[in-house]
Amino acid sequence: MKKALLLGESWMTHMIHQKGFDSFTTTEYVEGGQEFRAALESDGWEVTHLPSHTIESRFPADLTALLEYDLVVISDVGANTFLLTRAVFGRSASEPNRLELIREYVERGGGLLMVGGYLSFSGVDAKANYANSPLNDILPVETLLTDDRSEHPEGAVIVVRDAAHAALGGVGDEWPQLLGYNRTKPREGAILLAEVNGDPLIAVREYGRGRTGVFTSDMSPHWAPPPFMEWAGYAPLWRGLSTWVAG
Template sequence: MSTERKALLLGESWTTHMIHQKGFDSFTTTEYVEGGQEFTSALQGAGWRVTHLPAHAIETGFPATEEELAAYDLVVVSDVGANTFLLSRAVFGRSASEPNKLARIRDYVLGGGGLLMVGGYLSFSGIDAKANYGPSPLGDILPVEVLRTDDRAEHPEGAPVRVPAPEHEALGGVGAEWPPLLGYNRTRPRPGGEVLAWVNDDPLVAVGTAGKGRVGVFTSDMSPHWAPPPFMEWSGYDPLWRALASWAAGA
């Protein structure tokens, strides 16, 4: 019997369309990027199988049935807003009805699945509050309260991390000295949740339960720009993600 753990990473991709103006003339360039490679590598190094579903593929590639979703030990939502799950072309363009993907993730967790939300410009509330997870089906099961305004905290000078519970199994024994971060999503602690690490005076890592499942959050990036090179190269990077993923999955 296989003991391989499976994670579904949702998001962590973007397309940049640029206009270059040079005097009278202009031209455009377009670049598509997929992030999260370091996170994926960290989990794969501990025996996980990671399936990455980029933001644009969520509409058609999201597990079609409860059984397909339940095949994963962990769902990771990173830097992709609630609208991507809620507004497919069928719903937005043809006013057709279809199952609510975020409600299905919530039900998956309540039934015993694991969920990890990672920060970014389109996580939690996000830039201009466009991520909008607070009123979504995931809002009430997170171990932190999502704000209803733009929640970004930008700290180009570096925001210090404080770890009051370094011994918690979800932190992987990485200690209390963490590299500073360049930003994060502001949230509020929620009763029933446990904050394991703080950035300035806001939650950075928090964990909790929902129904039969477990939920964790990391409110900064898993990759640049909020996670600068010293954090990405930190010896605690891989152990932290492995431990947080394993805790959320109940493994």
Template sequence: MTKRILVAGESWTVHSIHQKGFDSFTTTEYAEGVRWLKAALEKGGWEVTYQPSHVAAREFPFTPEELAQYDCVVLSDIGANTLLLHPDTFSRSKPLPNRLHAIRDYVANGGGFVMVGGYLTFQGIDAKGQYAGSGAEEALPVTLMRADDRVETPQGIAPRVSQASHPIVAGLESDWPDLLGYNKVSAKPGATLVAQVGDDPLIVAGEIGKGRGVAFTSDCGPHWAPPPFVEWTGYDRLWTQIADWAAGKI
């Protein structure tokens, strides 16, 4: 049976000003950071539908029924405003369904949901992720801060498995490469702390209604997940097992 997953986010545009004495010019570059995650999921048998942030703004599903075509939904480094403020709502004042409520109801009805950390997920830089108090937080096994929740660890911090019996970390009990940062959250009562960084959660898993939610508080690619992490032999297995567990496949 085909396993279908929707991944939204992991894209950005950089607009740079180059000043050279009297003169200046600008350049614009579009980039995506999804390739490691996408490749890992595909190796694990998942059919991946990928929506970069600018595509998700318009095309991310509006209802739990539309989301139900997927076994799992992943948000990675995409702020709540991108999903709340559809262009027709922001520019034309057109009422449309709340897509974070759709995620909440999709999970409550049996769907799988994964949030991956970054500067614009959980709360993120300057709290601009804005998921605290939203339907997405209701679909997660963690409680979010109401402030900038980043913990930058440029010196590196080693993940540590907390619940070795959990299917998400089967075969991955030790020797994880360092990460360079994460979002600080707290596990909800009844959730399982699967792995941590220092004293803080890295992976939290929990039952949400009839469905399942997983929080992975660091990144799936640079910069918080440096080359040794994305090239780690356990990387593909980790992400496949996260998605499989969230979707109720293991």
């Protein structure tokens, strides 16, 4: 059975409700990525999801454990979550660099897929900060050093460059529009499969004995609007991309 490790795709929202003199707060916890998981599981994948706040305690302890997965997917969670555990940040203890571990995992034959979001690639206010991480050089795109969000409430048109490539799952070249994405630069030697507003949307490459890929927009709302989420090509696209990157 093919095995995927989904990292991220969760968030907490803490709201202040001000009503005249008085106020109160509410907190909401949400997990995304259900449609992505369903797409892979319908094709025989076993998907393990580590929400953002569990990465610290549940991330595979070493390379052997990580290599049990065919694919690692990072979606909308920044580099600091991997690097600044409570031991490192709170107690100044030394620990293995988890992003270096993922890099070595790819070198040894694993597959890495990075999916866009406000805390992917560079992200909002450049807080995702993958440009300065061990993963930057192994991705099929170059990550920017500034806030890389490209917001398109009017809808951004997707141009497919190689509809026949196996990583696109045979979904053709007529795709619904997206509402935004992370801007990146094409990397020399990588394969650019689809663009959005002239920037990379889907790109793949081989690295060491493994492969890496990117989808620079969301797998879930908000950048992926209902027409994209309900598109007949949604599940075949993710199955094709995940299978190719996993090798």
